[in-house]
Amino acid sequence: MSGEPFNITFSRPIGDLESFLKAVFSGTEPFRLWxxxxxxxxxxxxxxxxxxxxxxxxTFEVARDFMRVYLPDGSxxxxxxxxxxxxxxxxxxxxxxTAGGGETLF
Amino acid sequence: MSLNLQLLNLFFxxxxxxxxxxxxxxxxxxxxxxVEASFNNSEDRPVAPELIIASAQIHHTVILEWKSGANxxxxxxxxxxxxxxxxxxxxxxxxxxKCETHDVxxxxxxxxxxxxxxxxxxxxxxxxxLVTTPQGMEIIHNTFSSAPTDAAFRPLVINxxxxxxTFFPLDSDSxxxxxxxxxxxxxxxxxxxxxxxxxxxxxxRRMVPLWxxxxxxxxxxLKTKIQEVMNHAAQSEFGTHLQRGTARxxxxxxxxxxxxxxxxxxADKRQKAWKSMLKKHQALIDYYxxxxxxxxxxxxxxxxx
Numbered sequence: 001m002s003g004e005p006f007n008i009t010f011s012r013p014i015g016d017l018e019s020f021l022k023a024v025f026s027g028t029e030p031f032r033l034w035x036x037x038x039x040x041x042x043x044x045x046x047x048x049x050x051x052x053x054x055x056x057x058x059t060f061e062v063a064r065d066f067m068r069v070y071l072p073d074g075s076x077x078x079x080x081x082x083x084x085x086x087x088x089x090x091x092x093x094x095x096x097x098t099a100g101g102g103e104t105l106f
Numbered sequence: 107m108s109l110n111l112q113l114l115n116l117f118f119x120x121x122x123x124x125x126x127x128x129x130x131x132x133x134x135x136x137x138x139x140x141v142e143a144s145f146n147n148s149e150d151r152p153v154a155p156e157l158i159i160a161s162a163q164i165h166h167t168v169i170l171e172w173k174s175g176a177n178x179x180x181x182x183x184x185x186x187x188x189x190x191x192x193x194x195x196x197x198x199x200x201x202x203x204k205c206e207t208h209d210v211x212x213x214x215x216x217x218x219x220x221x222x223x224x225x226x227x228x229x230x231x232x233x234x235x236l237v238t239t240p241q242g243m244e245i246i247h248n249t250f251s252s253a254p255t256d257a258a259f260r261p262l263v264i265n266x267x268x269x270x271x272t273f274f275p276l277d278s279d280s281x282x283x284x285x286x287x288x289x290x291x292x293x294x295x296x297x298x299x300x301x302x303x304x305x306x307x308x309x310x311r312r313m314v315p316l317w318x319x320x321x322x323x324x325x326x327x328l329k330t331k332i333q334e335v336m337n338h339a340a341q342s343e344f345g346t347h348l349q350r351g352t353a354r355x356x357x358x359x360x361x362x363x364x365x366x367x368x369x370x371x372x373a374d375k376r377q378k379a380w381k382s383m384l385k386k387h388q389a390l391i392d393y394y395x396x397x398x399x400x401x402x403x404x405x406x407x408x409x410x411x
Contacts, residue, residue, distance in 0.1 A: 005270070007125035027380040028355055034294075034380055036388045040107075041267045048291050053379065055298040059272045059289050066125055070272045100123030101132060 004100030005061075006069040006080055008087065011094035013064040017043055021062060027052055028074075030086050037062070051079045107271060108236075109174045110156065113213060114141065116264065117157055118172065118273035121288055126268050127222040130258035139204075141316055148186040150392025155186075158194075160204035166252040167200055167208040176218040186210045187231050206345040209234060209250050213243070223247040234259075240266070254320075263303075276314050278327040283394035286335040288313050290387045293336075293348070293362075297369045302394035303351065306360035335394065336362055343386040343393070 014020045018037070025047050026033035035049030040061075047060040056075035061068040069080060084097045084106055097106040107115075116127070121352035123132040144154040160167040169189065171182075194200040194208060210233045214222035219237045222411050226233050226247060234256070235247035242264035250256035262403075275288055279329075292312050310325070310332055311317040317325065340348035347368075352359040352372045355405055393399055 004122040005124055005272070027378075029383060034384060035291070036287070036384060036391055038283070038391060040271060044268050046271055046287075048288050050291055050294060055295055057295055059267070059275075060269060061272060063126075063268050066238075066271060068125055068272070086353070098125065100125070101129060102123070 003071075003073075006071070006105070007098045007100070008067040008069065008084065009096050009098065010027055010067075010092050011096075012092070017045065017062065017064055021045055021047065025049055030090060031083070033058070035060070035082070051076070051082075053082065054079065107269075108277060109172060109215065111271070111274055111277050111280070112266070112276045113170075113172050113238075113268060114157060114269045115272070117159060119270040121159055122273075124270050127270070128258070128262060128263060128264070130262075131159070131255075134254055134258070135161040136168075137161070139167070139200050140198055143198070143319070145193060147185055147193055149185075149188045150190070151185045153185050153189060154288075155210075158198060158200065160200050162201065162203045164252055164254060165203060165206040166255060167194055167205040168250070168255065169208060169210045170213065171210065172213040173218070174215065176214075176221045178212065178222060180225055180229075183212075183225055183229070183231055183233070186233070187229075207251050209252070209255070211250070213237060216240070219246050237267075242266075260355045274315060276328065278324060278331075280331070281394065282331060282335055283391050285313075285331045286339070286390045287392050289332060289335055290339070290344075290383075290390065292342065293339075293344075294369065294383060297347070297364055297367050300367070300370055302364055303357065304336070304348070304362045304364070305357070306336070309336070333360060335390070338393070339390055343390045351360075356402060 009015045021037040024031050025035040025037060027031050032052040033049050034052055037045045037046040037047045040046045043064050049058050049060060051058050054076045057072055058079055059070040087095045096104060098104050118138055119127045120131040121136045123129055129216050139160045140155060140158040147153055155169045155171050157170040191205045194205040195202050212233055213236045216239050217238050223235045226235055232248055234245050234250050236245050243259060244261040244263045245259050255330060261347050276284060292309055296304060306329060310329055314328055337350055340350045347366050348362045349365045351357055362393050369376055383406050
């Protein structure tokens, strides 16, 4: 086991987290992420998802102001770029992507 | 989530660097070395810490043992007290540059802060004792021999509500809905790949980190839970796609045959199939989250009433 999760930080808290997750993980365009969000705390969800572009597994932990993204070994790095771009384009133009140690990637 | 999984995920997260957690251990160069592994001490007696973290940067190793109960075990503490750097190097395979010094740290729950230190204070062991608190974690007895490591826990501020859960998603205490949540995406991934069947052991290996290094009896507990949710899925929500195989058949191991695979069809049908699979997966999770669910009574090899 190695590596660290990516983190996506939103510029403002997500208003309706359940609706947001339903839209992002429906398996449809533009995100094409498939997964059943499960509540693991108050306003804190986990999604064991599949990226339907490449059918790779990818796990998310989502709170109102951030999203941790775990790419397993062997999965496609494009997944994270695609997700970041789609979130920036369709949800929050000021969204940021950082590595586990806090280094800003985008 | 059990205390074991909470703390494993917390320390992995802090060592790797994870948003929402303090970066102190990460910045000190700590990395997780061993999880749930056993090695012998200088008296050739076994110790089996939950986790060992070590840093080449500060040449220090921390052996972590956590206690969900109120008391420590005298014999276990005595065995930990006889661990020397040579044991860490030659038996636990920690690099010598990381264990010039080491500590054994015991972590308990806040409600046991009065009892946990007793077994450590009376024989005079130098082990730092920490407890989880609503705000994070703090040292309540002794100190780490590494000053920067000690400073990291005075106190350690954590938001328990948004702890990472994915480094170690499951253990034998995890609820069945969690096994259902994690198993199905692997099944669907295999279906997209055109696999004809899902093998229990292979599924477990992919769902649970360090599967092959676990004690067989512990792995058996996890297998039982995976098997239960997969059998239920094959009899209900995913009954049109999966069929329970028998361990006595040609495969010779517990498995589920994929009898209908809409995920490899034409694009428009696949889109519908994914939508349908999402509902089925959600229904399976909801079934196991329901505290008054109706259990299926198994008769023999896949029959149920």
